[in-house]
Amino acid sequence: MKKQITFDRVTLGYDRKPILQDITFSVSKGDYLCIIGENGSGKSTLMKTLLGLIPELDGDITFSDGVKRTDIGYLPQQTPVQKDFPASVYEIVLSGFQNKCGLRPFYTKKEKENAIQNIIKMGISDLKDKCFRELSGGQQQRVLLARALCATDKILLLDEPVAGLDFNAMKDMYELIESLNKSGTTIIMISHDLSEVEKYASHILHIGKSVFFGTKREYLEHSEKKGGLI
Amino acid sequence: MDKLIMYMQYPFVRYALIVGVLIALCSSLLGVTLVLKRFSFIGDGLSHVAFGAMAVAAVTGLSNKMLLTLPVTIISAILLLKNNENSKVKGDAAVAMISVGALAFGYLVMNVFSTSSNVSGDVCTTLFGSTSILTLAETDVYLCVILSIAVVVLFIFFYNKIFALTFDENFAKATGVKTEKYNFVVATVIAVIIVLAMNLVGSLLISALIIFPALSAMKMFKSFKAVTICSAIISVLAALTGIIVSILMGTPVGSTIVAVDVVAFAICHGIGMVKR
Ligand SMILES: Nc1ncnc2c1ncn2[C@@H]1O[C@H](COP(=O)(O)OP(=O)(O)OP(=O)(O)O)[C@@H](O)[C@H]1O
Ligand SMILES: [Mg+2]
Numbered sequence: 001m002k003k004q005i006t007f008d009r010v011t012l013g014y015d016r017k018p019i020l021q022d023i024t025f026s027v028s029k030g031d032y033l034c035i036i037g038e039n040g041s042g043k044s045t046l047m048k049t050l051l052g053l054i055p056e057l058d059g060d061i062t063f064s065d066g067v068k069r070t071d072i073g074y075l076p077q078q079t080p081v082q083k084d085f086p087a088s089v090y091e092i093v094l095s096g097f098q099n100k101c102g103l104r105p106f107y108t109k110k111e112k113e114n115a116i117q118n119i120i121k122m123g124i125s126d127l128k129d130k131c132f133r134e135l136s137g138g139q140q141q142r143v144l145l146a147r148a149l150c151a152t153d154k155i156l157l158l159d160e161p162v163a164g165l166d167f168n169a170m171k172d173m174y175e176l177i178e179s180l181n182k183s184g185t186t187i188i189m190i191s192h193d194l195s196e197v198e199k200y201a202s203h204i205l206h207i208g209k210s211v212f213f214g215t216k217r218e219y220l221e222h223s224e225k226k227g228g229l230i
Numbered sequence: 231m232d233k234l235i236m237y238m239q240y241p242f243v244r245y246a247l248i249v250g251v252l253i254a255l256c257s258s259l260l261g262v263t264l265v266l267k268r269f270s271f272i273g274d275g276l277s278h279v280a281f282g283a284m285a286v287a288a289v290t291g292l293s294n295k296m297l298l299t300l301p302v303t304i305i306s307a308i309l310l311l312k313n314n315e316n317s318k319v320k321g322d323a324a325v326a327m328i329s330v331g332a333l334a335f336g337y338l339v340m341n342v343f344s345t346s347s348n349v350s351g352d353v354c355t356t357l358f359g360s361t362s363i364l365t366l367a368e369t370d371v372y373l374c375v376i377l378s379i380a381v382v383v384l385f386i387f388f389y390n391k392i393f394a395l396t397f398d399e400n401f402a403k404a405t406g407v408k409t410e411k412y413n414f415v416v417a418t419v420i421a422v423i424i425v426l427a428m429n430l431v432g433s434l435l436i437s438a439l440i441i442f443p444a445l446s447a448m449k450m451f452k453s454f455k456a457v458t459i460c461s462a463i464i465s466v467l468a469a470l471t472g473i474i475v476s477i478l479m480g481t482p483v484g485s486t487i488v489a490v491d492v493v494a495f496a497i498c499h500g501i502g503m504v505k506r
Contacts, residue, residue, distance in 0.1 A: 051404035052403075053404055073405065074404055084265075086451060087393075087453060091393065092397060095394040095402075096405070098394040129453070131453070134452070147401070151405040
């Protein structure tokens with residue numbers, strides 16, 4: 001397995017104030033890494049650091065195997081969209097291709113077709129011309145996932161993708177993510193849902209007071225020794 | 231009607247209409263972005279900076295005031311944006327400081343150094359636009375036309391990038407879009423629009439000219455493209471109506487246009503309610 005992302009003793013935080021120290025882990029192609037930890041333990045901060053939205057305070061983050069930092073598509077924890085934003089589903093999904101445009105002002109025909117493909121893949125083709133802000137939370141998540149797929153099909157970073165979804169929507173979302181993983185996309189997912197994590201993850205990174213990284217099996221053995229999940 | 235046709239024979243009336251329509255078109259384009267992004271406060275601050283620059287230009291007796299106001303406003307736009315990205319002073323506080331400072335400075339300069347006999351009249355004109363129809367020098371007209379075309383072309387060229395940036399800047403940045411560069415373009419275009427619009431409605435009413443058409447269009451349409459096109463149409467129609475009314479009734483042109491914009495907003499709000 002070729003490593004795509006390596007964190008080597010990385011310290012992360014805001015404004016030079018560290019929140020987490022000495023984080024070491026790596027992700028290889030096809031992995032399904034789940035990041036778990038309590039509220040406020042720094043999961044979203046880790047994600048922002050990985051994406052390059054905030055700088056790491058110490059240590060090295062390396063990208064290899066033909067992967068660049070900008071090859072990561074992501075689904076934010078909270079959609080930062082203002083209440084009144086006028087945008088159709090299609091416009092939003094298409095905007096995922098912006099990173100491939102460079103200075104080119106318009107999207108190509110191929111990109112437009114791919115956007116439609118991704119909309120179909122997410123099962124939201126009937127919503128294509130709907131206004132984003134008038135969709136339900138679960139529908140919005142799918143739209144943003146379709147956008148992320150336009151930006152890349154190598155690595156997807158998902159920050160609590162099922163928060164606020166009902167049981168069925170949640171199940172659908174997990175299955176969708178699993179099918180993407182099966183087709184070769186590396187998944188990095190932040191989650192609180194331990195039973196689902198046990199079901200789907202190949203690797204687990206636990207952050208907080210104690211930091212653990214390993215395969216799912218290692219994690220289960222480790223937590224058994226400690227008596228229950230850490 | 232006869233009165234209108236008679237007026238149309240004068241070149242300055244035709245100039246006023248052409249320039250008015252072009253400025254209205256430009257100022258509506260970035261309305262949505264301004265309304266939805268934190269750029270809105272920058273727009274407000276910049277119009278005050280433009281006022282300060284205009285005051286200095288008036289006092290130094292520059293024949294073409296835009297030669298001073300344009301670069302000053304563009305530089306301030308860039309500085310404000312930079313400051314907003316990496317500073318401890320909250321963005322809006324910095325803008326408030328600069329804008330109120332520029333306003334006071336401009337008035338002071340005009341009062342102390344002005345050779346004109348009617349200082350308060352001059353100030354009023356700069357703040358609220360000229361009291362009667364626009365009287366623009368020919369060079370001003372050309373400059374306005376060229377700048378307006380440049381703004382429209384830039385907007386079309388960067389339309390998709392502006393959408394991505396306005397909708398979700400973090401996502402764009404994370405996936406490798408050069409967001410700083412495009413923010414810079416947007417700030418420059420906003421500065422140009424503000425300097426242009428100051429000719430038409432004066433520096434205090436600029437925000438109205440920029441924001442009302444966008445808010446009106448947002449009441450009726452739900453995709454970015456439709457809202458952008460609709461706000462351009464509303465803005466142009468409102469400017470035309472406003473200018474014509476101001477010619478016929480002798481009202482101040484800037485506030486007339488803004489009043490028409492407000493009426494248009496009320497109508498769109500009504501249509502939006504019915505649609506729902
Ligand atoms: N923009 C910010 N500036 C400074 N500190 C922040 C910022 N955002 C979050 N923090 C702090 O960083 C810590 C980690 O926050 P983070 O959002 O990464 O938690 P999380 O693990 O994602 O929690 P949750 O499960 O609630 O999503 C928290 O203590 C929070 O107060
Ligand atoms: Mg979080």
